[in-house]
Amino acid sequence: MKESIVIAAGGTGGHISPGVALAEVLTEKKEVFSVSEVYIHSLLRNKDNPDLQSPPCEVIWHNSPQFRGMRALIYPFLFLLQFTKTCIAFQKRKVTAVIGMGGYSSLPAILYAILFRKKLFLCEQNCVPGKITRYFQRFAVKLALSFPTRDPISSKIPYKVIGNPIRKKIIPQTMGIRQNENLHEGRKNIVNVLVLGGSQGARQLNNMILKTTENPDVFQKFRFRVLTGTSLYDETLSKSKGSTEIISYANDMKPNYEWANLVVARSGAGVIAECLVFGLPMVLIPYPYAADNHQKENADYIEKEGAALTIHSTSDDPSLLVKYLLTWKTNPDELKEMGHNSLRLSNVNAAYQTISYFFPH
The missing domain is CATH 3.40.50.2000 (Glycogen Phosphorylase B;)
Incomplete structure (x- = not known):
């Protein structure tokens, strides 16, 4: 039947x-x-x-x-x-x-x-x-x-x-890519930072990034693309300065993941799973009011596995993020290693394997 x-x-x-x-x-x-x-x-x-x-x-x-x-x-x-x-x-x-x-x-x-x-x-x-x-x-x-x-x-x-099932449109064309092997050689080793606050946005993340870009040493090495969420786009755009790219929302996330060398985001399971399949290192800032504090546990697990660093804070104070970025400025090999760990944790076939587990054939 x-x-x-x-x-x-x-x-x-x-x-x-x-x-x-x-x-x-x-x-x-x-x-x-x-x-x-x-x-x-x-x-x-x-x-x-x-x-x-x-x-x-x-x-x-x-x-x-x-x-x-x-x-x-x-x-x-x-x-x-x-x-x-x-x-x-x-x-x-x-x-x-x-x-x-x-x-x-x-x-x-x-x-x-x-x-x-x-x-x-x-x-x-x-x-x-x-x-x-x-x-x-x-x-x-x-x-x-x-x-x-x-x-x-x-x-x-x-x-x-098994892993979190990933939509077909997100999965990379070339499997096993590592975004940080060369760190964009030929572009003075600029590191592209993708910031994701979710579809509703996250004012804390947006403001933290804007303050981070005010540091001249960070600005010299890193370029930021901030997906603000539609409701926070105008507010964030009005505060932004310099070359920070401000986007309200993206229906197609694959080009953004392919552009990025590093992701700063909340720690929802979906975002984490998508970053993993692209071998992206992460700075995770858990939403502190998530049910059962599950975002904290997600972030702590990914950090323990060496694919992310976490910032447990409800403020937009950029000092810890700046510290991380300046460390990676002088030691990009740490980012590369985090990227390798990220890819190790990924499973692009999670959807098929989940269905196969439920309905063996």
């Missing part, structure tokens, strides 16, 4: 992007994995997400409420309404398996799998398993991890550390 599979890839880009990567594999390899249909289940508010503009399969939209900030008496009724719609949509499409990517928006699909005794698989992107993984792993057939987790997974649950 062929599978009809729903990928519950909901709330944020960190859940959507790997979910779309899995959908790409399943739609291309239907016969290999004995699949009849593939669907993505995502929130209606994600319609403008770049990864869902031209999805590889049908998207089933839903509008499940988030409990946070909602009156407790109202939430059950709103959730029940959306869950009922989900059940009707899944029954109509004869869904036989659900892959949950995490986040509250995957809850209706997961509950459907449990209630109607369908196969349930879970993907966990972060070093600290989210609530969905912690609460529902015991119902899962298998669990796929992007990184080793801080807390041990139950020995009763089959799991495997």
Whole structure:
């Protein structure tokens, strides 16, 4: 019997992007994995997400409420309404398996799998398993991890550390490239620094970089490209000076990764995984208010493996970043070594390997 599979890839880009990567594999390899249909289940508010503009399969939209900030008496009724719609949509499409990517928006699909005794698989992107993984792993057939987790997974649950699934459009044309082997020889060894605050931007990162560029020794050696986030573009542009390149957002990130020798970013699992496949060293500045402080754990793991340095701060004080950059100015071999470690941790085939783990063929 062929599978009809729903990928519950909901709330944020960190859940959507790997979910779309899995959908790409399943739609291309239907016969290999004995699949009849593939669907993505995502929130209606994600319609403008770049990864869902031209999805590889049908998207089933839903509008499940988030409990946070909602009156407790109202939430059950709103959730029940959306869950009922989900059940009707899944029954109509004869869904036989659900892959949950995490986040509250995957809850209706997961509950459907449990209630109607369908196969349930879970993907966990972060070093600290989210609530969905912690609460529902015991119902899962298998669990796929992007990184080793801080807390041990139950020995009763089959799991495997595979890596975060990467979309096809991100994967480098030439596998195994190392961005820092020559550090742009012929350009006076200028180091290109890509700054990523996420689609919503990060004022802290933007301001830290602008202050960093005021250091003449840094300015001499490093060139910066800052993806500010659309809401912070005008503000950051008005403050910028010199040759710092200010961009609001990029739908196609591959050219930016190919340009970069170094990335300064938050430590979401998606950004980290993309930097790894390009062999990029990182300076990670975890978002301090992330659920369960998972960004800190992600950053600490990558630093421990030698692919990044971290800055644990809520201020835009540039002193530590300046210190790192000036160290690399006189010792670029450290950047090269970090790049090698980054590439060592990468897995460009994580999407295919995850599907193969869930549906052996």
